[in-house]
Amino acid sequence: MTVALHRATADDLPAMATTDGRAFGIDYSEQDLTDLRLILDPDRFVLARDGGGGEVVGVAGSFPFEITPPGGVPITAEGVTWVSVAATHRRRGILRSMMGELHSGYAGAGTPLAVLAASEGGIYGRFGYGVATASRDVEIDRARAVLRADVPDPAGVRFADTEEVRERVPAIHRRWCAVQPGALSRPPRWWEFALLDRPHQRRGGTSRFHLLHADGYVGYRLDSGVCRVVDFFAVTEEARLALWRVLLRMDLVRTITTEAVADDDPLRWLLTDARAVRTTGVADGVWARVLDTPAVLAARRYAVEVDVVLQVDDPDGYAGGRFRVRGGPDGAECAPTEAAADLCLDVPALGAVAFGGTRAHTLARAGRLSADAPEVLGRFDAACAADREPYAGTHF
Ligand SMILES: CC(=O)SCCNC(=O)CCNC(=O)[C@H](O)C(C)(C)COP(=O)(O)OP(=O)(O)OC[C@H]1O[C@@H](n2cnc3c(N)ncnc32)[C@H](O)[C@@H]1OP(=O)(O)O
Structure with a gap:
């Protein structure tokens, strides 16, 4: 056949x-x-x-x-x-x-890059994909989630209707994407689709309610004493805190659940009892497949100055070769080189390390990355770290 x-x-x-x-x-x-x-x-x-x-x-x-x-x-x-x-x-x-x-x-x-969300973990490594971001299910016991007395109340949150969300929220999302490693953009038609909010998208909950701040947005549904947060992004910490404050004040809500925040969301540190926030599930989020190594490695910034030659192994040929990466907090360049390699890694490992969510040390311990010298590995590991856990924020 x-x-x-x-x-x-x-x-x-x-x-x-x-x-x-x-x-x-x-x-x-x-x-x-x-x-x-x-x-x-x-x-x-x-x-x-x-x-x-x-x-x-x-x-x-x-x-x-x-x-x-x-x-x-x-x-x-x-x-x-x-x-x-x-x-x-x-x-x-x-x-x-x-x-x-x-x-x-x-x-x-x-x-330069393909990304996906995998239905099963065993399928996509063979095609060059590595896990770039994580996805976490979080459950908050609202009665127990008391903010510390010294935590300010920035206010500035109000309800918005769908029309206002359509007009104002895409620009806030774009600003959030600019500061959040791993964030996926949403074209205008993506918003059109999401805001249709058809009954089958609600999974038994209400239609989407919208909380709007000048620098942030929360979309949530109510479902028998549970507030299901389906969208949460804040450009500033002030907006994040203001939005959390409103969610935590939802009388008649027993539990707040969400997949829409990264695990390093600072909420736990704002509470008198950090155990009020429980991670109930952790899974791979976005997988990344590098197709153009210089384009991807030059697009990011590095936490400390780094100058290293990488040997990338890609059986399909797109991303493979030897590349010199020179960069730091202000910019980076990456180009093919004939120089000897300091570090060798396979293309899924490159996708994992490129967004800062997986440490080079961890990949080395798994035999997915090898270094000539421990200090080179240490330097590369420190350089690739991100100030925030990479998080995509959009399911597809
Ligand atoms: C990004 C997304 O959309 S994720 C959604 C993926 N789709 C689904 O899960 C829907 C249900 N599953 C399917 O439709 C099919 O089983 C698919 C798409 C996963 C696989 O399609 P197939 O045509 O059977 O795969 P194909 O025969 O090309 O297999 C290619 C390789 O992948 C392997 N493979 C295929 N499916 C799986 C699997 N579910 N788990 C592990 N390995 C798999 C095969 O063994 C083969 O391995 P090889 O490298 O030794 O050759």
Whole structure:
């Protein structure tokens, strides 16, 4: 049986949705398809068609994003998504051929990075992806979450309606992305889609309520004594504190749950009892696949001055080679070199270390990175650290 790859067209969306729905257990309605047309560019998707009947047996594609490296300039990235192969056609290399097609297209277009959220942890390492950000489920016992007496009350939070969110919040989100390593950008049509707030997006809770501050935003739902925070970003610590204060004052709410804050959110340190905030789950967040090593390593800033030669191993060829990275807190450059390597690592390890969420020391202990000398490893480790835990803030 032969299978051929094609670029999708707008007419293919129903067949794509059928394939995706069978894999993920989703019944897409006509309304869903209309909504999806807001965010889904068919020409960013490849389809695998069975040579016999011509039906779609595989789908993979991407959304366009930018992702912020530590301290640096946002990097253009394709966010790989909607990956599925029909159960009748699995383990015959269809995913491998679709990933090859997508990656060569991204590299040909000069896109330096691909990112994704993985359904299973065992699939994407072989395609060069490493875990760049973490995702955490947090549960706050509201009655126990008392702010210390010396914590100020910056105020400045009010409720907003959807129209005001549409007008004002995307600009706040852009400012937040600029200061948050790992943050994924949201194009205007992403907001349009999210703010449709269809009943199936609510998972039994209310529609989205909006808390607005000049420098921050919270979107939440109420669900039988639980406040589910679905979106939380603050450009300043003052805005963050003001938003937390309002959430903690929600009478009739027993528990606040969220996946929408990084684990290094300072809330614990503002409370009289840090145990009021519990991490109930930790998982990989965004996986990153470097396609252009110099572009990615020069886009970020380094915590201390570093001058090092990296040997990157990439069996697919995109990111591999030897590169000299020179940088510090004010800027960086990275270019191919013939000089001897100080450090060797594989391409998934590069994706993990590039955003500061995984330490070079940890990768070395796992045998994924090796250094000529311990002091070089120590220097590289210190240079790659980020001042905040990398966190994406957008699910896709
Ligand atoms: C970013 C996202 O959208 S994540 C969503 C991924 N999709 C899903 O989880 C939906 C359900 N699963 C599926 O549709 C399919 O099983 C897929 C897409 C995961 C795999 O598709 P297939 O066409 O069967 O994969 P293919 O035959 O190309 O396998 C390529 C390699 O990946 C491996 N592989 C495939 N699926 C898995 C898996 N679930 N776990 C571990 N390894 C896997 C294969 O063994 C093969 O290994 P190799 O390197 O030794 O050759």
